[in-house]
Amino acid sequence: MIPLLQAEALVKSWGGVRAVDEVSFTLAPGEMLALIGPNGAGKSTCFNLLNGQLQPDSGRVRLLGQDVTGLRPRAIWRLGVGRTFQVTATFGSMSVLDNVRMALLSHHRRLFGLWRPADQLMTREAEVLLSRVGMADQAARPSGVLAYGELKRLELAMALSNHPRLLLMDEPTAGMAPSERVALMARTAGIARDAGIAVLFTEHDMDVVFTHADRVLVLDRGRLIAAGAPEAVRADPLVRRIYLGGLADA
Incomplete structure (x- = not known):
């Protein structure tokens, strides 16, 4: 194999x-x-x-x-191949949802060239990813105000956007924090x-x-x-x- x-x-x-x-x-x-x-x-x-x-x-x-x-x-x-970093890399002025939508846009361009999915479709995909990492209730918040543990989860959602x-x-x-570490790695x-x-x-x-x-x-x-x-x-x-x-x- x-x-x-x-x-x-x-x-x-x-x-x-x-x-x-x-x-x-x-x-x-x-x-x-x-x-x-x-x-x-x-x-x-x-x-x-x-x-x-x-x-x-x-x-x-x-x-x-x-x-x-x-x-x-x-x-x-x-x-x-998805990647997360020691120091989180997100767009601080954009909402949590739009950070994931940006990553999804890159993924769809990889698959279909210049084709852009409908906003509703891409939004639904982003919502699913945020739910998977436990951030469905944070979608509308600017990523720049998130606590560090939340940023780590957002970065994970972005890394998962290209179905790695x-x-x-x-x-x-x-x-x-210790409890956040356990939860993130278990997820x-x-x-x-x-x-x-x-x-x-x-x-x-x-x-x-x-x-x-x-x-x-x-x-x-x-x-x-x-x-x-x-x-x-x-x-x-x-x-x-x-x-x-x-x-x-x-």
Whole structure:
């Protein structure tokens, strides 16, 4: 079976420092894969290589067997890859509903060229997406007045607008209260598994990681030092020493 996502020996250097150093892994449809590691380990750089924000010095990225290395982010989006960011990216002066409608407009242009769906159709699609992320009652509010947890949910709705096969989530619960973190990731896991969406996410909250990830990858100084089932990674002596510390014994 061809993996949905395949990273092959990815390398990215800044000066003499390898931020990503021969990183390889695969991701299957419907799988929740966590990428964890200390600050500066190379997680965001790895995400940016996968999504086209950065070009690798060497190595390949494949989506369902297709080589997408070097494609720009908009081209990768059009192939069915959604993305959320550490710092939320929404249109603050626009309503929650119109933020999602903008993302849907991009999706429909990808499918049908210059064709634009009827306003009623696109509005209904946006309402469905907002309901899926628990924001149906926030549709009319300007996104600029939303609390941070609400912005994270809005960004998720926007990322889902192109019916992605792959969802990249860079610290999806950063800045959120513990109860919001649990709720967001539980909702994301449910959506992903129902639709067969593969999810690669970075996260510092180990409760989130070990509750929702099917597998865990651990980066340190750009290199993968461990990969496997959550409990196996939690028990790995090297991971405990470098990253988990006393949390692994809790």
